[in-house]
Amino acid sequence: MERSTIDLWVGIFVVGGIAALMALAMKVGNLTSTNIGSTYTVSAYFENIGGLKPRAPVKSAGVVVGRVSDIAFDDEKKEALVTMNVDTKYHFDRDTNASILTSGLLGEQYIGLEAGGDTEMLKNGDKIKLTQGAVVLEKLISQFLYSKASEGNDKKEDTK
Numbered sequence: 001m002e003r004s005t006i007d008l009w010v011g012i013f014v015v016g017g018i019a020a021l022m023a024l025a026m027k028v029g030n031l032t033s034t035n036i037g038s039t040y041t042v043s044a045y046f047e048n049i050g051g052l053k054p055r056a057p058v059k060s061a062g063v064v065v066g067r068v069s070d071i072a073f074d075d076e077k078k079e080a081l082v083t084m085n086v087d088t089k090y091h092f093d094r095d096t097n098a099s100i101l102t103s104g105l106l107g108e109q110y111i112g113l114e115a116g117g118d119t120e121m122l123k124n125g126d127k128i129k130l131t132q133g134a135v136v137l138e139k140l141i142s143q144f145l146y147s148k149a150s151e152g153n154d155k156k157e158d159t160k
Helices: 002-028 136-159
Strands: 039-046 059-060 063-074 081-086 097-103 107-112 130-132
Touching: 002 097, 002 136, 039 063, 039 097
Parallel strands: 059 107, 097 130
Antiparallel strands: 039 081, 059 063, 063 081, 097 107
């Protein structure tokens, strides 16, 4: 009888662990939240979107105000066109700034909206004109190393 009780508790523990892993996978994959309210669509062009994915959050002041619905490459502009669904209860000025930012230990990327000062608001189908692409760590490191290397070359030339 003791053996079957231990087996039962081990089984319950294993099922609980699998359920916790599934919940974590859903959370990391942005599959747990749904947009219940109605939305309007806005889009923006970015030079580099980094690891941004569809269903990534769109945040303003840390609050999720929408989700990325589609990402496409514009062959004429040679830029990524990101389409976002923003909840209709949130209104943003036409001169709103959209940036691709990173949060968390896993490096989840999201779009951050910073409101401007225009009196007209974005409407369904509008494009956000002020954008800032994702910061690519490799690019920053190479720029830093290049600047340090050029400083070293300048010092050598000064001593000659």
